[in-house]
Amino acid sequence: MRRRALVNGACVIIAVLFVFPVYWMASTALKPDADIVSYPPVLLPWPIELGHFGRVLGDGEFWAALRASLTVTVTVVTAGTLVALMAAVALARFTFRGRTGFVLGLIIVQMIPAEALFIPFYLMLRETRLLGQLAGLMLVYLSITVPFTAWMLRGFVASIPADLEEAAAMDGASRWQTFWRVLFPLVAPGLLATSIFSFITAWTEFTYAYVLINDPRNYPLPVYIQSFIGRDDVDYGPQMAVAFLFTLPVVVFFLFVQRRAVAGMSAGAVKG
Amino acid sequence: MSTVLAPAPPVADAPAAPRKRVITPYILLIPATVAVFVTLVYPVGRMIALSFQRGNLGDLIARRSVWVGLDNYRSVLTDPVFWTVLPRTVGFAVVCVVLTLTIATGCALLLQHASRWARLLLSAGMVIAWATPVLIGAVVFKWLFDAEFGVVNWLLTESGLCDCRHRSWLGDQWSAFAVLVSIVVWGAVPFAALSIYAGLLTVPPELGEAARVDGAGAHRIFWRITFPLLRPIYAILTVLSVIWDTKVFPQVWLTTKGGPYQGTVMLGVYIYQKGIVGSQFGVASTVAVLMTIMLVGLSWIYIRAMRQEAR
Numbered sequence: 001m002r003r004r005a006l007v008n009g010a011c012v013i014i015a016v017l018f019v020f021p022v023y024w025m026a027s028t029a030l031k032p033d034a035d036i037v038s039y040p041p042v043l044l045p046w047p048i049e050l051g052h053f054g055r056v057l058g059d060g061e062f063w064a065a066l067r068a069s070l071t072v073t074v075t076v077v078t079a080g081t082l083v084a085l086m087a088a089v090a091l092a093r094f095t096f097r098g099r100t101g102f103v104l105g106l107i108i109v110q111m112i113p114a115e116a117l118f119i120p121f122y123l124m125l126r127e128t129r130l131l132g133q134l135a136g137l138m139l140v141y142l143s144i145t146v147p148f149t150a151w152m153l154r155g156f157v158a159s160i161p162a163d164l165e166e167a168a169a170m171d172g173a174s175r176w177q178t179f180w181r182v183l184f185p186l187v188a189p190g191l192l193a194t195s196i197f198s199f200i201t202a203w204t205e206f207t208y209a210y211v212l213i214n215d216p217r218n219y220p221l222p223v224y225i226q227s228f229i230g231r232d233d234v235d236y237g238p239q240m241a242v243a244f245l246f247t248l249p250v251v252v253f254f255l256f257v258q259r260r261a262v263a264g265m266s267a268g269a270v271k272g
Numbered sequence: 273m274s275t276v277l278a279p280a281p282p283v284a285d286a287p288a289a290p291r292k293r294v295i296t297p298y299i300l301l302i303p304a305t306v307a308v309f310v311t312l313v314y315p316v317g318r319m320i321a322l323s324f325q326r327g328n329l330g331d332l333i334a335r336r337s338v339w340v341g342l343d344n345y346r347s348v349l350t351d352p353v354f355w356t357v358l359p360r361t362v363g364f365a366v367v368c369v370v371l372t373l374t375i376a377t378g379c380a381l382l383l384q385h386a387s388r389w390a391r392l393l394l395s396a397g398m399v400i401a402w403a404t405p406v407l408i409g410a411v412v413f414k415w416l417f418d419a420e421f422g423v424v425n426w427l428l429t430e431s432g433l434c435d436c437r438h439r440s441w442l443g444d445q446w447s448a449f450a451v452l453v454s455i456v457v458w459g460a461v462p463f464a465a466l467s468i469y470a471g472l473l474t475v476p477p478e479l480g481e482a483a484r485v486d487g488a489g490a491h492r493i494f495w496r497i498t499f500p501l502l503r504p505i506y507a508i509l510t511v512l513s514v515i516w517d518t519k520v521f522p523q524v525w526l527t528t529k530g531g532p533y534q535g536t537v538m539l540g541v542y543i544y545q546k547g548i549v550g551s552q553f554g555v556a557s558t559v560a561v562l563m564t565i566m567l568v569g570l571s572w573i574y575i576r577a578m579r580q581e582a583r
Contacts (some may be wrong), residue, residue, distance in 0.1 A: 004387060010391035011382050015397030021412045021458065022400055024423060028415065039437070040430070041423045080307075087304035094297035102301065109312045111571035115540030118558035119547045120315035120322065123332065143311030150304055199360045204405035206522040207540070211548060222407050226526055229414075236415050243408045253402035 022247075027240040029053065036237050040123030052241040054218060063243065064217065065224035068134055069203060072220055075138050076202040077195045080145045084194060087146075088153035089183070093162065103154070106147040114144075118211045125212055132215035140212065141202045144210050149194040157183070196253045316564075323561045327554030344558040353534075354542070354559070361538040363450070365517040368456045372513055373506065375457065376464035381494075383469045398462035406459060410526035412453045417441040445535030448528050452536060455523050460516065464509050471505040472498065504577060511574040515567055539563050 028036055029052050030045035052111055056062050057229055091099060122131065130136030160183060168178045206222045225246065228239035323345070326338040348354050356396070379398070383391050404412075416424050419440040428436040441447045475498055483493050499506070521540030524530060530537040530545065537545070539559065547556025 004385070007385045008387050008390035011386045011394040014337040014379060014382070015394045016347055018394075018397040018458070018462065021409065021416060022404055024416060025408070025412045037421050039421060039426065041421060041426050065393070077374055081301040086300040088412075090297035090300035096294055096297045099297075102305075105308070107575065108568070109308055110295040111515075111568050112312070112316060112564055113515075113567050115519050115521050115543055116564045116567075117312075117315050117319065119310075119543065119556050119560055122548060123318065123322075123553065124315060127335075139311050142307045146304055146307045147312075154434075170435055189513075200405075204407060206407040206526075210522075210525070211544070222405075225407065225411060229526065234414070234418075236418075239411065240415065243411055247404055247408050250405055251403040253401065254399065 007167040025240045025243050025247075028236055028243045031237070032205045033237055048206050053245075056238050056245070058242045059238075061216075061219075061224065064253045065219050067219055069221040072134055072138055072141065073199055073202040075140045076145060077198045079138075080142050080149060080198045081191060081195050083142070084146050084149035085155050085187070085191065087150040089153045089179075091150070092157035093165075103151070106151045108224055109143075110151075114205075114207045118208060121208065122211055132213055134213070134218055134220070137209060137212055137220070140208050141198075141205065144205075145198040149198060152194050152197070153187070153190055156187050156193075160186045193257055196257050198223045199253060200250055203246075318429055319557045319564075322554055322557035325554050327552070327557065329551040332551075332553065340554070344554045348555060348558045348562070353537075357537055357539060357542045360536075361518055364452070364515050364520070364538060368460065368517040369454055369510060369513040371453065371457045372460045372464055372517075373509060376461045376468055376509075379461060379465035380468035380472055383465070384472050395466065398465060401458060402462035402466075403405075404459070407522050407526060409455055409459050410523045413451060413458075414442070414527045417451050419443070424483055442528050445532060448532065448536050451527060452523055453521070454580045455527070456517055456520060460513060464513070467505055467509060468502065475501050507577040508574065511570055511577060514572070515570055518567060 002085065027043075027045040030048050030050070031042060032049040032051065033040040035045070035049075044186050053093070090096075091103060121136075123132075125131040125136040128136070130139070164186075165178045165182050168182045173181065204222065206226075209220050209222050210226065213219060216227075221242070225239065225242050228242075311569060323337055324341060326340050326343075331338055359401060379394065386394065416422055419425065419438055419442075422441075424441070425436040425439050428434050428439075439447075441451050466514070479497050480493050483497055490497070518538075520538060521544065524536055524538055524541050525544070528536045530541045540563075543556050543559050543563070546552050546559065550556075
């Protein structure tokens with residue numbers, strides 16, 4: 001049993017290593033300035049000081065960035081999920097020419113790296129005068145989320161027996177009723193999972209946001225967070241406070257999906 | 273983005289009812305097609321076209337396309353900077369992948385052998401790290417490694433490992449590299465570890481027991497029994513990690529901006545510097561095309577590995 005104790009001890013140490021950066025972010029956000037720039041560092045934020053949060057919440061730029069991020073995220077999640085659901089139903093419930101090709105296309109487009117595409121997107125948005133506009137960023141995010149969510153939802157729709165819809169149709173339900181009354185409730189968990197994926201993508205993406213939004217009035221939160229990194233020094237207190245507020249919803253949503261995410265990893269996983 | 277999501281377990285295509293009118297699926301697919309075409313197919317075409325054009329700022333403003341054939345490819349492939357950036361990117365990815373998989377395997381084995389409470393503690397810690405957005409990870413690590421008030425310097429000094437007060441980690445190429453590697457590995461281990469652990473649970477314990485009775489040590493059991501059974505998981509994790517660790521623009525840009533003295537410039541940053549900063553859109557697109565070919569090639573291996581595992 002000494003071996004078990006060693007293993008448990010190692011688990012504790014490694015868990016601390018994983019959580020420490022997040023703890024340091026939160027504790028920095030909760031310390032007074034004097035404790036942030038101190039040597040040796042103050043390990044416990046005590047007494048807790050909410051000044052940085054106060055400063056952030058009193059800053060108009062933060063609210064503008066939050067509004068920008070929410071606008072982009074809500075639009076991308078809503079529009080993207082709708083578009084993806086339509087595509088998923090088409091792919092899972094109909095046989096038609098070009099179906100396999102379409103599915104293959106959905107998989108291939110996911111592999112093109114953001115780092116490679118920001119040049120053409122930059123030029124495209126420049127020419128359409130959408131550079132620096134949130135609408136341009138939304139379009140780009142839709143192009144990232146739709147192929148993946150459509151592919152994911154296709155699996156969810158296909159796992160629902162088509163007999164159910166056929167039975168409803170036999171009972172005289174219209175196609176629209178069949179969809180809303182039969183298919184939609186059953187596919188709802190899938191919709192939740194895909195919208196969380198779109199949410200996290202649109203909320204946390206940095207590369208495109210940084211390249212395509214050059215107007216400080218339209219900075220979404222990721223670009224606002226990096227704007228704290230000045231030429232010489234970083235104002236860590238408020239930056240960590242924003243980072244904390246930014247990360248919180250992601251962690252909350254993540255807790256909903258992580259079990260399924262790990263279990264289903266062999267079925268296909270995407271990151272970045 | 274640091275998200276991995278996957279659909280419910282693989283489902284065979286449900287046999288679609290052939291009776292339905294054939295026009296409906298096309299109508300349903302219109303929005304998705306538009307989204308993918310306008311925002312992906314066209315840009316990719318544009319990128320490829322640009323790689324054969326001069327594409328400087330003047331051309332762009334005048335909206336003219338000056339075709340230059342393979343000139344951009346020639347200049348990229350003969351640029352010594354490209355030949356430092358490419359191996360650096362590949363080397364960085366390799367280091368990150370090896371470290372990620374090694375540490376993840378260790379963590380998975382710990383999870384397997386730990387008591388319930390310790391297992392819950394470690395997996396909770398990993399989920400928190402995993403859920404932290406890439407951008408936040410980079411920003412926080414920059415603070416941890418701060419030269420004056422960073423907690424890392426203090427810990428190293430206190431534990432007597434080095435006199436690291438005022439040590440500027442991002443001021444030196446190799447230590448800046450170490451910081452970047454730690455950001456990536458910290459963010460990547462949880463997903464890999466939890467996947468390997470999920471795989472370990474599927475290995476029948478009798479196999480290990482039998483081997484132990486025959487006198488095999490833990491090391492031998494892992495390499496002879498466990499690893500071969502988990503090979504598909506390792507294959508997928510390797511390819512995915514190589515792809516993710518090649519795309520590290522946010523991590524680099526938020527910490528070193530490619531410095532010191534361009535020492536941590538990797539492909540993504542190089543494209544940014546050439547294109548957005550230097551307005552050499554043709555050359556930047558050429559690098560982007562080369563990078564895409566590389567990553568799509570890797571992804572192809574990923575898809576094949578995935579298919580094999582599904583079988």
